[in-house]
Amino acid sequence: MPNSLFSRLRFVLVETSHPGNIGAAARAMKTMGFSELVLVRPRFADALRQDDAIAFASGALDVLENAKVVETLAQALDGVQYAAALSSRLREYSPPVVSPREFAAVVAPRADLQAALVFGSERYGLSNDSVMQCQALVNIPANPAYSSLNLAQAVQLLAYECRVASDSGPADQSASRIGFQGELASAEQVEGMYVHLEHALVELGFLDAANPKKLMPRLRRLFSRTGLETEEVNILRGIAGHVIAACKK
Template sequence: MNPTETDIPLFKRLRFVLVETSRAGNVGSVARAMKTMGFSDLVLVAPRCDDLLHDAEAVAFASGAIDVLQGARIVPTIGEALEGCNFAAAVSARLREFSPPVWSPRELSNHVAGDASLYPALILGNERVGLPNAIVESSNVLINIPANPDYSSLNLSQAAQVLAYECRLAAQGENRTQEGVGFHGEAASLAQIEGMYAHLEDALVAIGFLNADNPKKLMPRLKRLFARTQLETEEVNILRGIARQMMRGRE
């Protein structure tokens, strides 16, 4: 990593990703929530609104954050939305059987502000159905905002505001000295980790440990296991080397 990259503040590293958003007004409100807290990187995955960045409702709800709204990028897939990111945090009120580790917004904000090598993405889903399980299972952590258990559903922009606020607080103190953290290698990118999972799955099939026709829940469980480790690039390379050797042994 270039030494100057360690000086990049969280305000420039954190990306907000909205998946299949239905209401243009919610996108405008998220843009406003981001700008009030100093963030600007917004990516929209397959939004369900036409001409979203110029929609009258989106513009009205964005208020003074038109620059964030109209600077947003629209992409067709989550993979494209996460390009350049090496840490993904899925946001959901609904816990999943095979979710990655569950963190609070404060745990997330302290983690990403305290490690300048991380280029994190906060992923928020559709207003009605939330995030698909596949996106949650492939994320590093699942963010659950503590709320009234009898009514825990937050509006999309409300959730974004809570997260942006916590990240701003952490970013303002991100130059604090961390004690006892030891050496950290470069965090693996999400693309590197997904490639490792695919390679490992092929190897497990090759040695007969995984039945491709009846995989059950093995890969989601392995993804959850590895998500707890916060994989580094060198560790991903080691795991791919192991998978490669496993496959050679079956040739």
């Protein structure tokens, strides 16, 4: 099915250290029916061809062979409208926190939604900047005294929840309660809006570029709770444009 979640969900691994973990993640994905894998700056440039990656993939070589390697998370999220960062560590200014099951319930029913799951490195996880490029933060419920999962285990768990949500069919969609729903804005469109809005706030004198404090992270958190649509992003950018023009007069 061209619009099934299996063709709409991308798995992104950021700065992965061990090629074996990449291969194991590919195997976990294929076991649950997913195939789109993107690596952001893996430790080894030839990580996809490393012996450990091939060995741990164990039958999922097609996932490795079709995987992409990019330099930035923004490139990895190209075309994505709803990205979720995986982290066991909660952040003060993170986007909304959801469970794996809640994430799956959001992305499975929306046939028009391009989604991504973003996993950090084995040693450091994800940076705050990477988390803020996402619209949600997935926190896996685990033993609070030892909440560390292996990368491939985390991939397997999320892939499983997404498969179950896809197989169970559309659930109660809260979006249907708000009437017409437009196309969700892509990650690139939302990032462009933040840049434009920040420029407008600086021109207005509301934001001190030399001492920005936490204003933009707070605004990011606010907007990440809304699920911005393309038209809404365009409206906000239009407002920002008029503010900039008015300040220059």
